[in-house]
Amino acid sequence: MVENSDLIIVGAGIVGLSSAYYIKKNNPDITIKVIDRASTFAQGNTGKSAAGFRNLFTSDINFKLSDSTTKFYRHVQEEMGIDLGMKFVGYLFLFGKNMPFWVDVMLERKIAVLKNPDDVFEDGILSKIPERESADLMSLQDVENTLYGPECGIIEPDLVSSFYYDECRKMGVEFQFSTEVKKVNMAPVQPLNFPGEPFIWQDKKIESLTTDRGDLTAERYIFATDVWTTGLLDPIGIDSHIRPKKRQVFQISGESIQRILFSCKLNDEHIIPFTILPKSGVYLRPAVKERSLWVGVADDLGRDFSFTEDPQAEEDFYNYNLRTIAESYFPGFKNSSMTAKWAGYYSYNTLDKTPWVFRFMNAVVATGTSGSGILKGDAIGRIVDAYFSGREKVQLYGGSEIPSSALDIKRERVEDEHVIL
Template sequence: MEADVLVVGAGILGLATAYHVLSRDPEANVLVVDRMGDVGQGATAKSAAGFRAGLFTSSTNRLLSDTSVDFYLHIQREEGYDLGMELVGYLILRTKEQFEEIADVAHALEKRGTLKIYRKAELKKMLEMNYEFDGDEEAEILGVKNVDYGLFGVKCGYIDADKLAYYYRDRIKEMGGNFQFNTKVERIIVEPEIKLGIPREPRAWQKVRFAGVETNKGTLKAEKLVIAAGGWTHLLLDPLGIDCISKPKKRQIFTFRPRTEAQKALLNTKGFNDEGILPFTFLPTGHYIRADRRDGTFWFGFSDEIRPFSPDEEPEENYYYDNIYPIMVKYFPQLEGARVDNMWAGLYMLNSVDHNPVVFRRSNMVVATGASGSGILKGDAIGRIAAALLYGETYADLYGGEKIPTNKLEVVGRSLETESFVF
C-alpha cells in the first residue's frame, strides 16, 4: 500500500513531524520507518535531554525553544502525561570577556524574566568551586578561565527524552499512524513527475518527484516523504545532490556517582532551584556538568570543534580522562578521583553555518535536520514547520499561537543570526 506520508526516522524530529501531520490531516495514511527496534533510539536516546526555553543568542532558536518547551510543559502539566521534566535551571558560567560578547542579549533576556545574571560575589555564596586562576600555569595550559558571571536560565532543566518519544509514538498510533521498525532505508526513489515511458527516465530536463524508498525489506511507496534521519540524513540526500548543510559529529556523556561528602554536597547544591540540586552547569571552557536527581549521578560532557565529521558512535573512555576530567577538577576540586561509572556517545547533526535547524522542501519531500545539539528542546517547533511545509503552507503555527515562515530554515538564501550558545 502507498502511504500518504512516509517519514524516515523515528527520532524526535520525525516523530514531531508525523504527529503534526496527523493533527492537521487526521485522514492521512502516515507511516514512520526506522532501522532501530523502537522510537527515539538514535541521538534522541543518547542526549543529555536538557531544555532551555529562550536561552539562545539567535532569535529564531529562542522562538523554536520557547514554544517547544511550552508545549512539553503543557503535556506534563495540563495533559497530565509525565515527561520527567524538572526545572532545575541552566547555569552558564562566563568570563568577563565572554559575558561582554553577549551582554546585550543577556540584559534583554533578564528584562523578559527568562534569565538571571549572577555576579561572581553572589555566585561564590551559592556554588562551591574555584573562580580565579590568575598565575596558575597549569590552568593556563588547559585553557581554564576565570568565572566572573553566571547566567541562570529560569525555564530550563531536563526532560526524559524516552518519555517524550513515547508520548509522540502513542499519540501517532492513537491517530491511526503506523510504524515499521528494523527497516533500513537504502535509498530514495526518484521518478519523473510525468512519466513518458522513455529509457533512462528521469532525464535531466524532467521535473522529478520522490516516489518512496528502497529498504532492506523492500520498496515503500509514498505520496509525500519526510527525511528526518538525524546524523545519517546526508547519506540519503548526498546521492540525490541535495545539500542539507549538516554533518554528524560524535558527542559523549560520562557519568559518575558521587562518593565523598563534598561530591554529594556539590550534587545537592542549594539555592538555585526548588529541587535543591546543581543546575545544568556550563563552564567557560564549554564543558558541562549535569546533576541527575533521579539516579543521583553527575553527567559530564564537552563539545569540541576539532573532531572528525563521522557517524562513529563509539564512546572512548580516554576522552574523559584526557579532555574532561583535568578541566572539571580545576573548577571543582571536590571531584578529585571521579572515575567513569558509565558512558555513551551519539551524534550531533551540526549545521556549522549558523547552528539553527535546517528544514526545507524539494518537490514532494521535506527534510528536517541540523538540530545541532539541541533537537529535543526545539523538536516540537521543528515538527510543526516540517508538517506545514509538507502541506505547502507559507507559515507554521507554533505552540501558543506564534507564527514562523516555513522557509525560515531553508538552505537556499538562508539568513539567520549565528547561535553562540552551542554546547
Template sequence: MDFDHAVIGAGVIGAASAYHLKRLDPGSSVVLIDREKRPGAGNTAKSAALYRNIFSSRTSQLLATSTIRYFLTIPEKLQIRPTGYLWMFSKDQWDASKNALSNLDPVKDELEMWDPERLLDALKIRTDGSGPFPGVHKGLLGRLCGSLSGMSVAEHYVEEFMALGGEVLLEKEVKGFELKNKGSRFAPWDEQGLRSITLSDGSELSGGKFLFCLGAWTQEVLGRMGIFSGTLPKKRQLFGIKVDDPSQVLEGLEPGNVPALILPAAGTYVKPLLERKLLITGLADDLGQPFSIDGDGPDIDYFERAIAPVLSHYFPHLKDWELKMKWSGHYSYHLPDKNPVVENKSNLHWAAGTSGSGIMKADAVGRVAASGLLGISDAELFDGNRIPTRSLSLRHRDVTVESFVI
C-alpha cells in the same frame, strides 16, 4: 503500499513532525518508519536531554520557548526536571558575548544574573582562575530550563500520532530509492522527485510526499540521491561519574535541584543528577573531531585529558568519584548558523541540522516541517507565535547565527 505522506526517522523530530502532519491533515494517510525497535533510539537516546531557551538567535529562542512550554503541559510523562541552567562566563567570554547577550532581551524575564558570591552560596565551586582555567566572572541562570527524557518525548508523539490513526513501521530500514523518470538520467524537462522507497523487508512504499528526519544520517542517505542536505554529522561524547558524597560539590543547593552547569573552560558542561549520585559531563570538542557519521564510541583518554582536569579545577573538593558510564552519539550540524534546516526538493522533504538542541526544539521544528510539507506558509507554534516556514529552508533562509551552542 501507497500513502499520502511518509516520515522516515522516528527520533524526536520525525515523531513530532508525523504527529503534526496528521493533526494538520487528518484525512491523509501518514506512515512513520524507523529501523530501530523503539522511537527515539537514534541520537535522541544518546543526548544529555537538557532543555533551555537561552539562545542568541531569535529563531532558536522561538523554537525552544514554545517547545518547552508545550513540554511543561505534560511534565510527568516527559520526566521533566525544571532545575534551570547556569551558564558561567569568564571575563573574556562575557565581553566577547556582548552582542549575543543583548539578543537575550526577549527572554529576559526568565533569566537571573548570578555574581560569583551567589555561586559560592550554591556550589562548592572555585571562581578564581589558574593556568588554562579562567575565573568565573558572571553566571546567567535560565529558569525555563532543565532536563527531561528524550525517549519519552519521541514515544509521546508516536502515541499521539497513532491515536489520530497514523501508521508506524519499526525495525524497517530504508534501503533504496526510486526516483521519478530515469533515476540519474534526468532530462531537463523530466518531472523530478522521489517515486518510492524500498524497506529492508523488501516492501516498497510509493505515493505522495516523503519527509526525511534522519538527524545525523541525513546527508549519508540524501547524498545517495544527489542532494546536499546542508547538514553534517559530528561525534559528541558524554561521561557519567559517580560521586559518593554530593556535599563535595554542593553548598546551599539540594542534590535534586542543581541546575545544569556550563563551566567557563572550553564549553565543558555538567548535567547533575546528584540525587542519584551522578554527574554527566561533556565538552564541546570541535577541532580534530571529523565531520563523519563513523566513529568508534567514547574515548576515555579524551575524558581524562580534557574533562577531568576541568572538573578538578572548578570543584576542588570533589575527591571521591569514579567514571561509571560513557557513550557517544552524533550532532547533526547546520553550519554556519546552527539553526535547524527544513527544506525540500520536489516531493522530497527533510528536517535536520538541529545542531545539538533538537529535543528542546522538537515540537516547533515538527510544526514547521509539517507546515512546509503541506504548503502552509506560516507555522503556528504551540505558544501562538508564528514562524515563516521558509525561514528555515536553505534557499530562503532568514535566521541569525546561533552563538550559544555547546
C-alpha cells in the same frame, strides 16, 4: 512487495515523531507510515542526548523555536498531566571577570539573570582556581559572575518521544520498525517507459524507497533522518547541508559528586543547574536518578567530521580534557569515577547552527538540529507540517508566528547562533 501510503516519514526520532503528530492532527484523513531501522522509536541521537532544555539562544529564530517548544512540553507535563521528566533546575553559565557580549541579549529578553556565585552554591563546592602552573597554562579564571536561566532544565527524551508516539498511534499513524531504507528511488512524474528514465528534461519525483523489507511507496516523503540524511540523499544528488560531529557524554559518580549534585541554593531540591564552566564550554548535567553528573562538551577545532555507525566515547578524552577543567572548578571531581559513557552525533548546520527544514520534489527534509533537536522538537514538527500542508505561516506554541520557510535552505541568512553547547 510494494505498499502504498499517502505519506512515509523516515526516522522515528523526536523530529519524525513531532512531524507525524502535527501532520496527522491537521490532516486526519491521510495515511501516514513512520518507518525506522531501529526496533522502536527514539533509538538514534534522540536517545543519546544529554537532554537539557533551554531558551537561552542568541538568534531570534532559535529563541522562538526553543521557547515555544519548552513551553509546549511544560503544558504537556503540567496541564495535560503527562510526565516528561521535566525539571526546571535552570541553566547556569559560569564566567571569569569578562562576560561574552551575548549575556546582554539574554538580559534584555528577560530570560536570564545575573547571580553572585556565592548565592548559587553551598560553601566549599566551587573552588578558587588552584595556583598551579597548569592553571596558567590552561588560562583558567576564577568564577566571578554567573548567568542563570530559570526557564531551563532537564528532560527525558524517551518520555517526550513516547508522548508524540502514543498520540500518533491514537490518531491512526502506522509505525513500521526494523525497516532500513537502503535506497531512495527517483522516477519521472510522467513516465514514458523508455530505458534510462528519468531523463534530465523530465520532471521528477521520489517514487519509492527500497528497504530491507521490500519496497515502500507513497505520494510524499519526509526525511527526518538526522546525520543519516547525507548517506540517503547523496546518491540522488540532494545536498543535506549538514556535517556530523561526534559528541560524548560521561557519567561521573561518587559521594563527592553527589555533594555537588545537591549543592544548589536556587531550588527546593538543591539540584545543581545544567552548568557550563568558564573554560571551553564544558558542561555538567545533573543526572538525578543516577545520582551522578553527566559531563560533556561541544568540542570544535581538532574534532573531525568523520562518521561511523557505532561511535565510541573516549575515556582519555574525558581524563585529559574534561576532567582537568572540571576538577579545577569543582574539587569533588578528584574522588570520582566514570560509571557510564556514550557517544552520538550532532548533525551540524555549519553555516549558522540553526535547523534545516526544506523541500525538494515531493519530499521534505528536516535535519541539522545542531545539538538542540530535543528542545526545539515541537516547533520543528509544526514547521514540517506547515510545509506538508502548504501553509505559509506557522503558529508556534504560545502564539508567536513565523514563516514556514524560516528554516529553509533558501531562507535569508539568519543571525549566527553563539550559544552552542
